[in-house]
Amino acid sequence: MPFLKTRPSQSGPIRLATPQRPFCEACGSDxxxxxxxxxPARVLAAGAAKPAEASYTCIECGQFSAHAVPDGWEPPGWFWYA
Ligand SMILES: [Zn+2]
Structure with missing residues (x-):
């Protein structure tokens, strides 16, 4: 997997979203x-790969989160309506 090209002269924080499996740290459970x-993961027009993303809420504590998820991960029981 090719690394993203970064410009060292670029100022400001660079957010590297490391794909992580959805998990509620407060509850220690998913x-x-x-x-x-x-x-799902997709390839942008410029040829850059963008990881899959998920957003979710923990019904136990109400914590909402959204971030990139690893290749091949998808929500349990997920299926496409299309
Ligand atoms: Zn929770």
């Missing part, structure tokens, strides 16, 4: 998560 959105 069993209470309800997935609200899932965007």
């Amino acid at each position: 069993e209470f998560l309800v997935y609200e959105e899932f965007i």
